Amino acid sequence: MKATKIILWLLGALFGLLALVVIYLLVAFDPNDYRQRIGEMVQEKTGLQLEIKGPMSWSLFPQFAITLEDVQAGYPDRPTVATLQHASVAMDVPALISGRLSLSGLMVDGLVLDLNRDKTGANNWDRPSAASSSPAARSTAEPGSQPASSASRSMALAIDDIDLQNVQVNYHDLQANQNIALGPVNLRASAIRLGQAFPLTLTLPLSVQADGKQAIQLGNKLQASMLLDPERQLYQLHDMDLLSTIDGVTRQSLLLEIKGDVDADLQQQQVRLPNLKLALNGMQGQLDATVKDLQKAPALLGSLQIAELNLRKWLSDIGMSVSLPDEKALTAASMATALMVDRQQLSLTNLTARLDESKISGSFQQPLNKGQTEFKLGIDQLNLDRYVASSASVATKPEASSSTTAAATAKTTSDAGYSKAPMLPVDALQGLNLRGSVQLGKLTYQQVAMSQVKFNVAAAAGKLVIDQASAQIAEGKVALKAQVDAQKVPLRNQLQFNVDHLALEQVQTLLGSTQPAVNGIGSMSGSLSMSGNSVFDWVNSLNGSAKANVTDGRLNNINLTQQICEGIAFANQETLTAAADSEHTRLTNASLQAQFNNGVAHIDSAQGQLVGASAKGSGQINLPQRQLDMGVGVIIEGDTSREACTINPKFQGLEWPLRCQGSLDGDPAKWCRPDKEGFTKTLTSLASNEAKRKAQKELNRALDKQSDKLSEKLGGDNAEAVKGLLQGLFKK
Structure with a gap:
């Protein structure tokens, strides 16, 4: 009993002495007296100047707790790297002695990191060379240091509460003219235990600005149940709800929401994203994917689905104006695709999409670094008239009466009415690098129905080539090849085409003509070149050759036979008793060949078979001046009474000359008139022959x-x- 009392007395004295020591330390030892020494030690070890301006407080038992206020750090003669308003941590000492890291609380408020890169590329967070070569610094890098023991790596972690408030990271890059701001970041988590799920709330705003342009701002808020299991290398976010607002991309804010689970297994080197629910301003989607081979070559593999939505309304809601000829266009759109993303490219395969009545399928590959975009698309039907305004509707829009509009119009048109406005985006063409093919079962444009449309397109090094392009149009077939060379100034353009059995009136409608000059079934071929980047440039630099043939045709608003009747009547000083039944010239067959020289078409051979007559001619069509000048000879070979008038058989077999002149913008009915001098010579010769015959x-x-x-x-x-x-x- 006596020994027991002695032991108890000794233990009591020991604890009493320990209590006195603690009291002494708390009363007599003031950590504020060591702020300068702490700063000196940090600078000796790291070269970093640490200044604790605010008060420090601490406690030893049963928890070791320390509080700091108003702290800043940075390297000498450089902008400050970090500032801290308040930080406190409370650690369970008995738990630490037993090998467990147990924090009752960790709080950080007002931590700001300012990372600056100047125009020379120097960073304010890089350690100066003198500091990095100091003996203290070298000692930390010498090979004698031992790695952390397995016991320390496996130390149990328990944190009752983490509270990070107003944490800010600012990155200013004067060399790249870029600013990135992360924050203020706020994080709350409680009951944190390794291997057990705990609640997490995080707000993470982000702002990115480059080249002085409008900043892109993201406001991110995350709520989830998080699991950290370093022993099994498992990290999970379950019941995740990520809400992100995006500003600076469109006129209106974008609202992105992601719900689901994220499971990371570092032993298997993969991250699973099972059935993530996506929503972007009402656009609903689902992503089911896995990120594999995290360390060596991470790649995301999976599928993406976008549910059907009214795309027109969605675009309007995010501030993108939509003006289309058809008010019901873009009201139904959806997509589904297999998805692959790695360090090199984004790939969409087994792509299926719907746009209104059109069904689209194919594949798409986009390199993430420099490389060539590739695509292959198939479309069952597409009516472009629903999405693209016709040239006729554009041409009939009323002209603005303001002087500003008039001046702008004067700058973009020539005296002949050809626009000087740029037609092709040269900068985009010079940087374009793609290869692809498109096939359409049915295509409608300018009310012209086409089928079996297909073409290949390739662009690289400033050259755009459209190859193997073909289409069935009005029971005819069109094949062409086009090339644009944007490397040269002015642009160089080439076109090769072949048209077989095509309805000419539909071709002219497709080219914007509201009054086709020629009807019939035509075949054409040619090879043309031009330079520049406007209609004015193209017309004035048009060179090459072309030939055409027309069957079962008609020259609209021109009756060549009627002109012969009028010419004969004039030469005989007679008057026609009746007008022609038709204002047109029917052609059973016609052909011509033209050589283009700087926009002027030189026609050396033009032949046509009319009803009861034949015609041949030559001349030129000046496209820059929009003028026509051709000589046409008509030979009466049969009955022309149904086309114009009854011509005396004695006039048959003779060539009756016509002169076709005028503006291409004028009335075609006024183009061709009898060549009076030629008619007189023909009639004089005829009279002389008749006198000889008599x-x-x-x-x-x-x-x-x-x-x-x-x-x-x-x-x-x-x-x-x-x-x-x-x-x-x-x-x-």
């Missing part, structure tokens, strides 16, 4: 009478011989 007829009659008299005197055989001799003499 004189010969009278001569033959007189000779016949004389031969009858001679036959009575000379006898039959001798009379015939003399008659032949006389006729031969008079014919000479």
